[in-house]
Amino acid sequence: MTNFSSGRTSLNDSTEINTETNESILKYCYSEPSFIELVIFFTMTEFDLITHYFATQNQHRSDVIQNIGDDAAIVSPPKQHELAITTDTLVAGVHFLETTSPYDIAYKSLAVNLSDLAAMGATPAWVTLAITLPKADEDWIQAFCSGFFTLANRYQVQLIGGDLTHGPLSITVQAIGFIPCGQGIRRSQAKPDDLIYVTGTLGDAGLALQYLQDETKITPEHLSSILLRLNRPEPRIQVGEQLRNVAHAAIDISDGLVADLNHILTQSQVGATLFVDSLPLSEELKHLLSIEKAHHLALTAGDDYELCFTIPKHKQSEFEAKLSRIPCRYTCIGTINKKPGLNLCYQDGTLYQGPTHGYQHF
Numbered sequence: 097m098t099n100f101s102s103g104r105t106s107l108n109d110s111t112e113i114n115t116e117t118n119e120s121i122l123k124y125c126y127s128e129p130s131f132i133e134l135v136i137f138f139t140m141t142e143f144d145l146i147t148h149y150f151a152t153q154n155q156h157r158s159d160v161i162q163n164i165g166d167d168a169a170i171v172s173p174p175k176q177h178e179l180a181i182t183t184d185t186l187v188a189g190v191h192f193l194e195t196t197s198p199y200d201i202a203y204k205s206l207a208v209n210l211s212d213l214a215a216m217g218a219t220p221a222w223v224t225l226a227i228t229l230p231k232a233d234e235d236w237i238q239a240f241c242s243g244f245f246t247l248a249n250r251y252q253v254q255l256i257g258g259d260l261t262h263g264p265l266s267i268t269v270q271a272i273g274f275i276p277c278g279q280g281i282r283r284s285q286a287k288p289d290d291l292i293y294v295t296g297t298l299g300d301a302g303l304a305l306q307y308l309q310d311e312t313k314i315t316p317e318h319l320s321s322i323l324l325r326l327n328r329p330e331p332r333i334q335v336g337e338q339l340r341n342v343a344h345a346a347i348d349i350s351d352g353l354v355a356d357l358n359h360i361l362t363q364s365q366v367g368a369t370l371f372v373d374s375l376p377l378s379e380e381l382k383h384l385l386s387i388e389k390a391h392h393l394a395l396t397a398g399d400d401y402e403l404c405f406t407i408p409k410h411k412q413s414e415f416e417a418k419l420s421r422i423p424c425r426y427t428c429i430g431t432i433n434k435k436p437g438l439n440l441c442y443q444d445g446t447l448y449q450g451p452t453h454g455y456q457h458f
């Protein structure tokens with residue numbers, strides 16, 4: 097889906113745009129815009145402008161043999177490593193509100209992909225980017241690149257190619273990372289008696305979404321930090337790397353803790369007991385919501401992009417010593433059981449009675 101060599105506008109293939117026929121360009125347009133619209137969107141000047149922004153990342157990895165500017169990128173993975181590859185699409189009005197800034201759209205579109213790599217224990221290295229834009233807006237693209245490259249540079253990730261088309265706003269990122277051979281962390285390897293951990297705090301992004309949808313109020317002093325949790329999730333790359341050879345299973349929380357932990361339970365053919373009053377809550381969430389509502393959001397709200405993982409009990413002290421060197425909160429919230437099913441209770445044994453539905457894509 098990226099690095100097409102002909103027939104469409106490609107970040108890898110910028111010199112071919114002027115030789116495209118109108119017919120071939122039209123094939124990739126969502127609503128058959130007028131010829132004039134296409135000429136405006138895909139003139140050489142506009143395209144130069146766009147490739148100028150996307151090709152000027154201040155991050156040059158020595159393992160990138162061919163960067164943007166050819167039919168495809170060429171990279172050189174380190175010896176004795178395996179590649180982890182993931183992709184995610186963010187669609188306007190579905191995954192982000194139309195009012196979201198281009199900086200935040202870019203940041204999040206990259207962050208969710210890096211989060212998937214973190215959940216595998218991978219070190220991110222390269223990304224490709226496919227953007228569908230309603231119009232070529234220089235200010236929008238500049239702000240988008242600023243958000244994208246800010247996060248990419250923080251983790252030494254290089255944009256090595258992509259694709260640009262005209263249509264309703266949609267962003268697809270493919271991220272590629274590497275893992276020492278055999279050390280990738282799957283969802284399917286959780287074992288009975290494992291301890292279940294999560295990073296960070298849960299429910300903040302869900303609260304931000306409720307605020308933006310006019311379902312709740314947030315006091316001004318808490319608003320910016322809560323909105324950042326939705327718009328700029330921090331991929332837990334360093335934690336993921338420390339989980340190699342320690343964690344049995346891991347997943348990132350995109351659809352809600354219950355929904356995502358259930359993926360681990362199903363694929364590992366085990367069950368779990370979660371202590372609801374052990375869930376890590378931010379000071380903002382505790383201040384703004386009743387404890388019942390806070391627990392509900394922590395269990396079910398998506399978009400936090402924290403990691404949930406299981407480790408064998410005998411590695412707990414080794415693991416906690418490793419993680420204490422990383423500035424990221426981590427909390428043990430339960431245990432894996434042999435018997436299938438998810439038990440939600442409080443530490444005193446009382447059962448949790450609240451709702452447990454997470455985000456559904458379809």
Ligand SMILES: [Mg+2]
Binds near residue numbers: 348
């Ligand atoms: Mg994921």
